[in-house]
Amino acid sequence: MSPYVRRSGIQFDPLPEFRSSHFGIFLERVREEYPNTEDRAPISEVRETDQDTAIRAQIGLLDMPPLRRVFFVDPTGNFLLQLQASRFHANWRRQREEDQYPRFSNTFHRFTLGWTLFHQFADEANLGALNTNQYELSYINHIEEGDEAFPAGMEEFLPLFNWTSAQSGLFLPKPSSATMRLAFSLPEAKGRLHVSIAHGLLPRGGKQILVMDLTARGPAKADWSDFKDWFSLAHEWIVRGFTDLTSNQAHDRWRRIK
Numbered sequence: 001m002s003p004y005v006r007r008s009g010i011q012f013d014p015l016p017e018f019r020s021s022h023f024g025i026f027l028e029r030v031r032e033e034y035p036n037t038e039d040r041a042p043i044s045e046v047r048e049t050d051q052d053t054a055i056r057a058q059i060g061l062l063d064m065p066p067l068r069r070v071f072f073v074d075p076t077g078n079f080l081l082q083l084q085a086s087r088f089h090a091n092w093r094r095q096r097e098e099d100q101y102p103r104f105s106n107t108f109h110r111f112t113l114g115w116t117l118f119h120q121f122a123d124e125a126n127l128g129a130l131n132t133n134q135y136e137l138s139y140i141n142h143i144e145e146g147d148e149a150f151p152a153g154m155e156e157f158l159p160l161f162n163w164t165s166a167q168s169g170l171f172l173p174k175p176s177s178a179t180m181r182l183a184f185s186l187p188e189a190k191g192r193l194h195v196s197i198a199h200g201l202l203p204r205g206g207k208q209i210l211v212m213d214l215t216a217r218g219p220a221k222a223d224w225s226d227f228k229d230w231f232s233l234a235h236e237w238i239v240r241g242f243t244d245l246t247s248n249q250a251h252d253r254w255r256r257i258k
Helices: 021-030 104-124 152-156 227-245 248-257
Strands: 002-012 036-040 069-073 079-084 087-093 132-144 179-185 192-201 208-219
Touching: 002 104, 021 069, 021 079, 021 104, 079 104, 087 104, 104 227, 132 227, 179 227, 192 227, 208 227
Parallel strands: none
Antiparallel strands: 002 087, 002 132, 036 069, 069 079, 079 087, 132 208, 179 192, 192 208
């Protein structure tokens, strides 16, 4: 099992005075640690609700196209900050096979420092009120094949997918494709843990993998005073949820691989 991405994020009401030039100005604040940039399309605003799924917030007519999202990347390519007019994220991402997966405390510390720099910058640049509305924490894992090829071999790792006992008539062949989506309510109306599972190929080498995305989203107080408590809860649910959803056989296998 190869951890691939860890991402912490805050969504806030779009800053009315945010302009393209502010990306460059913010770069000067973080250039020493994050000297490189990458342009990306913006992420749509999403609000977690008390219904079964998250909904995309309604966006009114705009006088101009939406601003891009910019990555500010450290020299290793592993750590980065993401910024757009309504979001701030901090990532760790695997770039090389030998990259060591950092502890949560390490990545969360970087996220906290980056967020502190950004909200100070937003205030000094008079970008408008910074009202947070949602938190997000994601872990994306790559699970490599075991004794049987995916997707039928998913059952070795995920007890919920049990192809061996799923057929009542033994008519169908092994599936050629499989996806799974689950959602779990966090306690005290703190949001949801979303789990998505799909199989695909590694970009390098073409080896089949399972991509397991665990993302917690939940409402944030406008002044982000519940920041640390929410991320602590989300981290616990992601880590324990991953353990719950994966098999003891898989846990033994990963301990052997380490």
